[in-house]
Amino acid sequence: MKQNWIYSLLVVIAASSYGILSTIVKVAMQHGYTSAEAVTSQYVFGFLLALILFVLTQRTLPKLTKKGVVTLILAGICTAVTGIVYGQSLNYLPASLAVVMLFQFTWIGLFMDCFIKRRLPSRLEMISLAFLIAGTILAAGILDVDLSQIAWQGWALGLSAAFTFAAFLQFNARPVEGVTTIGRTFILSIVALIIVSIFLSPEIVWNGQLAGGLWKFGLALGLFGIIFPILLFSIAAPKVGGALVSILSAMELPVAITVSVIVLKESLTLIQVGGIILVLFGMVLPSYFTSKKLNI
Template identity: 40%
Template sequence: MKYAIAVFLGAVSYGILSTIVVKAYGQGYQLGEVVGSQLLVGFALSWLLALFTKMHSARKRNAVPHSAGGNSAAGATMRPGLTWKQRLLLMSAGMPTALTGLLYYQSLRYIPNSLAIILLFQFTWMGVLMHALRNRKRPSNLMLVTLAVLFGGTLLAAGILDQGLSHFDALGVVLGLLAAVSYSLFVLFSGKAVPAAEPAYRSAWMITGGLILVFILFPPVFLFNGLIWGHLLLFGLLLGLFGAFIPPVLFAAGVPHIGEGMAAILGASELPVAVMLSAIVLHERVSTLQWVGVVLVLLGVALPELVKRRPRTRAKGYVHSRRA
């Protein structure tokens, strides 16, 4: 249960971000300042965690000879250091997540927060499509049904049916969909980048790559003109904490224990949290039809895992009845 709660809280943290970004825009801050301050805070926190992990591992290695009587056990648990090729690979894998933030946060300038998060959630079917194209394999019937549910839920949740397409800014919609494409690429490739490395170091090097990309696109002038010492520091702390630090740590702790399928279900809690905050904090109008769409999107995310678990439940019931 504690691992499931960890993944749930990580997803909730992601759901908070867009509301904070809209508030930052309301204070007059620009895209590069918002994303740059977020990644800078995330960079500092991630490397502090990596340093703590290194010191903790060193203490454990030093304690083993006294308790176990030798260095063989310690040497067996030590992970090899990263080469510069591996570090560059991790930094490259981290760049799409920074690009996702830039596209997603920029879309919030043109479309409501509730619509932006729904567009970002299109990474669910985009990831399936990319996987099918990459492996040259047709998606299963279950996956096609899931995609249909997701698509129908998106039409309702986005408010397209009750408000019409003319109500939305085309540029904002395109940016939101591009953010979903970028996030799909991140999900597709990040898991394959040096998977044997310590999670704390993987996260630190990946966010380093994202920070470098953002600082190239948007030079960090805010570090030198005194802007960072205003409200921007507060927004950067909140975004860095809830976006670049807490979720990766909680996901790294919880996902290996509950599985990727259940993690996807719990991770979908990001969507209702973002929509709820849009209605409560930003006072955006969210109709009943849109809430129905949100529920359908959540059902679409959960459907494959629920169907996959059904035979197991029946099999367990059959075994119990046979034993009785």
């Protein structure tokens, strides 16, 4: 029972590290960099840090089965596409609404898990999901946003980011034989860097921007966007399961809002505080009933 709580906590920490990313990107943009340049630097440094860890601990590539290779490649593609698509959605959506769209991964991930395991969602999962969705809407502060002027591309990109992030969580919840967590992180970082380099701004590596100051943001983004979450998800997700991982990962929203208030001096209303409380309640609910072995 104690170990289950530890694995759940690791998932929460991994999701929390994702919540820091949007603020780091915004600070980078305040320093004159584009979101594409910031996101690219994230995957460049994520790969470099993963390479250093891999060389220091292993040095030899693991022997993988065909199924393991497919799982890792798909997980790497999903994490890269999430970063790309979510960044593009910010060109059409207010930041608050973009967060809400991304957080559709909670119900998408739950239903993905149900489809994969050929089961129906439990009553507890549905109750938890209701709290998460209600809390997300309140916490993001979109009640006063005019939605009529938003282009369809924004909705499509936001929902796509939610889908790919949910898929990433599902793939990362699958154990892969013969590969350590550091080896898994290294392989995912290679795949993600290749995908990002095709679609975003690989020129930052040779045009002097990376060395000229972008490296500070890339290092932070690489740590909190690649190393910490992938390592922790790789350890904990197979133990927790895809459905609960999707629910616990909702911690990203309260963290994103809290960090933006502290660093960017954004406003925080009582309604948003109430939304954060609902999100936290929705996260804790399934873990609490599981630990007490209660049915609902």
